[in-house]
Amino acid sequence: MSKDIWIFAEQRNGILMNSSLEILGEAKRLAEKSGSKACAVLIGNNVSQLSQELINHGADIVYLIQDPLLEKYSTDGYSKVFVDLAKEYQPNVILFSATHIGRDLAPKIASQLHTGLTADCTKLDIDEEGNLLQTRPAFGGNILATIKCPEKRPQMATVRPGVMQKLPKEERKGEIIEIKPKISKEDIRIEIVDVVKEIANAVKLEEAEVIVSGGRGLGGPEGFKLLEKLAKLLGGCVGASRAAVEAGWISYDHQIGQTGKTVRPKVYIACGISGALQHVAGDSVNL
Amino acid sequence: MNIVVLIKQVPNTAEIKIDPVTKNLIRDGVPSIINPEDKNALEEALRIKEKFGGKVTVVTMGPAQAEEALREALAMGADEAVLLSDRFFAGADTYATAKTLSAFLKTVSYDLILCGRQAIDGDTAQVGPQVANKLGIPQVTYVKYIEIDGDTVTVKRTLEDGYELIKVKMPVLLTVTKELNTPRYPTIRGIFEAYQKTIRVVTAQDLGLNPEEIGLKGSPTRVVTIITPEHQRETEILTGGTKEVVNRLAEKVLSALK
Ligand SMILES: Cc1cc2nc3c(=O)[nH]c(=O)nc-3n(C[C@H](O)[C@H](O)[C@H](O)COP(=O)(O)OP(=O)(O)OC[C@H]3O[C@@H](n4cnc5c(N)ncnc54)[C@H](O)[C@@H]3O)c2cc1C
Ligand SMILES: Cc1cc2nc3c(=O)[nH]c(=O)nc-3n(C[C@H](O)[C@H](O)[C@H](O)COP(=O)(O)OP(=O)(O)OC[C@H]3O[C@@H](n4cnc5c(N)ncnc54)[C@H](O)[C@@H]3O)c2cc1C
Numbered sequence: 121m122s123k124d125i126w127i128f129a130e131q132r133n134g135i136l137m138n139s140s141l142e143i144l145g146e147a148k149r150l151a152e153k154s155g156s157k158a159c160a161v162l163i164g165n166n167v168s169q170l171s172q173e174l175i176n177h178g179a180d181i182v183y184l185i186q187d188p189l190l191e192k193y194s195t196d197g198y199s200k201v202f203v204d205l206a207k208e209y210q211p212n213v214i215l216f217s218a219t220h221i222g223r224d225l226a227p228k229i230a231s232q233l234h235t236g237l238t239a240d241c242t243k244l245d246i247d248e249e250g251n252l253l254q255t256r257p258a259f260g261g262n263i264l265a266t267i268k269c270p271e272k273r274p275q276m277a278t279v280r281p282g283v284m285q286k287l288p289k290e291e292r293k294g295e296i297i298e299i300k301p302k303i304s305k306e307d308i309r310i311e312i313v314d315v316v317k318e319i320a321n322a323v324k325l326e327e328a329e330v331i332v333s334g335g336r337g338l339g340g341p342e343g344f345k346l347l348e349k350l351a352k353l354l355g356g357c358v359g360a361s362r363a364a365v366e367a368g369w370i371s372y373d374h375q376i377g378q379t380g381k382t383v384r385p386k387v388y389i390a391c392g393i394s395g396a397l398q399h400v401a402g403d404s405v406n407l
Numbered sequence: 408m409n410i411v412v413l414i415k416q417v418p419n420t421a422e423i424k425i426d427p428v429t430k431n432l433i434r435d436g437v438p439s440i441i442n443p444e445d446k447n448a449l450e451e452a453l454r455i456k457e458k459f460g461g462k463v464t465v466v467t468m469g470p471a472q473a474e475e476a477l478r479e480a481l482a483m484g485a486d487e488a489v490l491l492s493d494r495f496f497a498g499a500d501t502y503a504t505a506k507t508l509s510a511f512l513k514t515v516s517y518d519l520i521l522c523g524r525q526a527i528d529g530d531t532a533q534v535g536p537q538v539a540n541k542l543g544i545p546q547v548t549y550v551k552y553i554e555i556d557g558d559t560v561t562v563k564r565t566l567e568d569g570y571e572l573i574k575v576k577m578p579v580l581l582t583v584t585k586e587l588n589t590p591r592y593p594t595i596r597g598i599f600e601a602y603q604k605t606i607r608v609v610t611a612q613d614l615g616l617n618p619e620e621i622g623l624k625g626s627p628t629r630v631v632t633i634i635t636p637e638h639q640r641e642t643e644i645l646t647g648g649t650k651e652v653v654n655r656l657a658e659k660v661l662s663a664l665k
Binding site: 195196219220221223224226227228230231232234235236237238239240253256257258259260261262263264265266267268269270271272309310311312313314315316317318329330354373386387389 | 418420421423425500501502505527528529530531532533534535536537539540541545546547548549561564565566567568569570571572573574575576626627628629630631632633634635636660663664
């Protein structure tokens, strides 16, 4: 077994997910602490140009796996090539961002590697023996549990987007290892007929420095117009509590909290929001 | 068509309070419910059965009291209910939970297995995919729409910014979100009939499972500590005339952004 810390470098249409760069930053920190390497596993088709970007964000090694069958994400295709790679190189830790794809892929891989998987972590650490300490909220954000996987390797976790710090992009050196995947059409048991975008301009709340949020106290959708004005003036984004989203005053992609987005702004202005635990859980600094 | 719905009984986490002194969760008096998204899974199963015929079986792994959840599912219209219950199942993480559930599922025939996306207590969303893997069948997660034609299932799988339209052949396991449908309420007659039915109870021995490989002992993950987060805040209340307060607030915001 190696001591290396791996991340799944999730890309969609040739663009790396910001949350993957965040866990890469965390992997680098853990690797430095445990005297090992931070490695990114990049899967797709015609994505080799992303390798250097991963290195510039902290990857010591990039495992590059390309095939036309891996053009689009499929649980079967991606898990097959990932499991083959993990069996060969035996990492100590594998991190996934807890996106819809990460949460689909990680349990499938953990099950195939017969190891544990901790969900939606908000804090990670590593001890002298290389044991990963994984902290995560549960019971609707009412508690924080710290979880270990003492006997099985690799140790696997999904990490909540918006919580970890990505490293600034710098010219760095790293190794790119290209792997020829063993994959055939029969391995993939689903067919993706269509991909439909429903949110035209996905709100970049996770990256905003200023957030102006509204809740039930706004009394109606009109209040959000005012908040938008203020957010614009401050160069920020508009957020919302679940109460405002459920009332239909603003769309779900603005929701902050336990069941919405996790944010790390410098300034958070809450208007007509009571500060329920599940709302405050969306502020990564508080966790 | 044989449809199996995996349901979990959970404490209603919206009603959990923290003891201000001990900082423990106060679980007494917190009602147990069927995990909300599992009800969406059951509702969909009932609709599919109403359209195509077949049988809906609900299965849960849990303590004896999880029978209540199964009775409620029967009252909604499920045909059969199975309780996997044994002290050796206790303390299972998702790996061991999936092992036990799949050991049972291997003993029955199914075309479709439906799960909730995520349980509101454990919050992991891992059990569905892990069961699918153990059974060697495909999975589709975060499903918000299902259509069936022959042995092909067409679903909408939610992504952060839209969805994928996916076709897959049965048998398949789907995990569903609350956008899928609105669960029905049990009828009086349904409730009455639910109490006439027997619930099958299955133990580790019935499934030929080794006690060392299930429950807490068979779980690779260990919870080492649990704390209730405390939010430390410093509060300052600005008072005075509107103009004065607004100016001071603006100063604070601007200085925080420097
Ligand atoms: C499992 C679970 C997950 C959840 N996930 C989330 C989540 O992700 N995000 C989330 O936000 N919530 C979530 N919730 C809901 C959460 O518990 C609260 O119900 C919600 O955050 C309340 O929203 P609110 O603060 O807008 O409304 P309220 O709690 O009703 O607060 C309204 C506030 O507005 C003030 N107000 C009223 N009128 C005025 C006025 N004229 N001027 C100024 N102030 C005024 C009131 O005094 C009050 O403080 C979740 C709940 C559960 C159970
Ligand atoms: C504080 C705390 C933190 C935990 N963190 C982790 C962790 O990070 N990793 C881990 O592996 N385990 C963890 N566990 C254990 C985990 O909660 C249990 O294994 C639980 O039985 C299943 O996980 P879940 O509640 O997250 O279900 P999910 O995987 O979220 O449930 C998804 C669906 O699977 C089905 N399902 C789930 N459980 C059952 C069941 N018992 N019977 C029938 N169907 C079911 C339902 O359809 C449900 O909607 C934790 C437990 C606690 C108390």
